[in-house]
Amino acid sequence: MIAIDNILISDEIVQEQFVCDLNKCKGGCCVDGDAGAPLNIEELQKLNEVYDAVLPYLPEESKTELKLQGKYVNNKEFGWVTPTIESKVCVYGVTDKNGIVKCGIEQAYNDGKIKWKKPISCHLFPIRIQQSKDKQTEYVNYEPREDLCSAACTLGKKLKVPVYVFLKDALVRNYGTEFYETLEATAQHLNTKP
Structure with a gap:
């Protein structure tokens, strides 16, 4: 220690x-888990701030889930987390043409639309x-x-x-x-x- x-x-x-090997794992960390990505309290406000800029990057299924669940949810075991679709893929996940799940928030960041990269729990994984x-x-x-x-x-x-x-x-x-x-x-x- x-x-x-x-x-x-x-x-x-x-x-x-x-070293992440996205061609092999296909971004599975955005799909596999017991809940969405953990969020700290400050990140709830960040999601509120970037939401409108991120929304165009997301598939319709994600937009529907966000309307139903909200931008984040409180999980009894994990606290604040991103919502998921059918307890699997994160609602902010976007599947590219190679079948790799990437972060819609990060794509908006990479395109210069927002200044927040993604939840720190995702960045640190x-x-x-x-x-x-x-x-x-x-x-x-x-x-x-x-x-x-x-x-x-x-x-x-x-x-x-x-x-x-x-x-x-x-x-x-x-x-x-x-x-x-x-x-x-x-x-x-x-x-x-x-």
Whole structure:
């Protein structure tokens, strides 16, 4: 376990390798799960702000579900999450011509229509963040899905890309540059130990 201030980071984040292989997994993390993408309170307002710009990117089925369920829902187990269609694909998911599910929010961001990339839980995947009950500590864990992410684990090993390097942008977005530099220095120190 690596501790940076009140954040406890799993050793696997610096020891394991991971690079998404969308041609193999087809964006399954947007489809497979017990609920939609976890959202923090600030992200509810972000969804309200970007909604109209994101809507044109979404298929009709998603638009129908959004009218029925709303932009986000409260799940008893997971808290605020994005709605899903038939408890499967996220309503913000868009399937491209190759059958890969991508994020409609991120597509609007990439096109310069909005300034918010997507929920941080999606950007950080396969890292999952949990808060302690007293909200004083954050636990940052590496939790790839065994079947779904096997191709990403294989590609990461082949390319020798540690999880924290693959997710640099997301980690910097969530915790800042100083945190990332500390994590990187710690990882390099751990990797040079005899």
